Amino acid sequence: MQIRTAVLDDEPLAVELLSDYVEKTDHLTLVEASTDVYKVLKMVQQNEIDLLLLDIQMPELTGIQFMKIIGDSCRVIITTAYTEYALDGYEFNVVDYLLKPISYERFTKAIKKLDQPLAGKAGSTPQKPDHIFIKSDYKLVRIPLADILYIESLRDYIAIHTTTAPQKIMSLESLRNMESLLPAAEFMRVHKSYIVAMQKISFVERNRVVINEQYIPIGESYQAKFFSVINKS
Structure with missing residues (x-):
């Protein structure tokens, strides 16, 4: 079984070597081999990565902050020139902690540890994500x-309407990418410009859904x- 692996480092030479x-x-x-934190984060959220060399x-975002965001979405091997983060790293059940410069021999030893189960999680199944x-x-x-x-899609931006935020959350993102991030059982694209939370629909009227008193059209396609x-629900 192939392990989908990504490299994330702000140093291009390190990215090249690890790749x-x-x-x-x-x-x-x-x-993926990148210096772009947000690109790799999106891939992790879309379940496209099994192992991350971080x-x-x-x-923009430290490796510790990155691991706090992704939780146990993928396995992580830390790659760094600093020893002082070792304890923090192991609190996140990292596979290994590699100090730069990293030899190929040391790299392969870390990869062999992938066969070991996560501490305290043997036999468990990944938890369903409850946030993005x-x-x-x-x-x-x-x-x-x-x-x-x-x-809602607004040209180059999207607006996320929630029950808690006083204002809509704006992001330079596409509706297509959002659709891939959200669980299909809970969210549905109903129009080229709208994705709705199925459990938040109050009623359906004349090819429109109503959520929080907002009428949203259902596109013909x-x-x-x-x-x-x-009809199945």
Whole structure:
């Protein structure tokens, strides 16, 4: 079984070296090698990564902050030039802690540890995510899925309407990417400009859904799938 592996580091030379290690290691498939924190974060949220080689000292978001956000969404091997973060790393059940410069021999020893179960989690199944993180106004905003009413496309932005935020949450994101982040059993695209939380629908009237007194159109190309789901519920 191939392990989908990503490299995240703010140093291009480190990204290049670790990518080379991944590509010549059996059972590892390099799916991303990047200095872009938010790009890799989105891939983790979309369940596209099994193993992440993660730097600690990065300008936009530290590796520790990154691990707090993703939880146990994927396995992590820390790669850093600093020893003082070792204790923090192991609190997150990291696979290993590699100090730069990293030799290929040391890298392969870390990879062999992937066969070991997570401490205290043997036989457990991954928990269903109950939130997403969205970049808004240079911040990563945590949004519980249960709070989302609907999501609206506004040209280059999306507006996330929730039960708790006094104002809609704006993000430079696409509705297509949001659709891939959200669980299909709970959210549905009903229009080219709208995704709705199915449990938040008050009623359906003349090809429109009503959520929190807001009328949202059901696009013609989405109607068959929507009413098929509604009729089964």
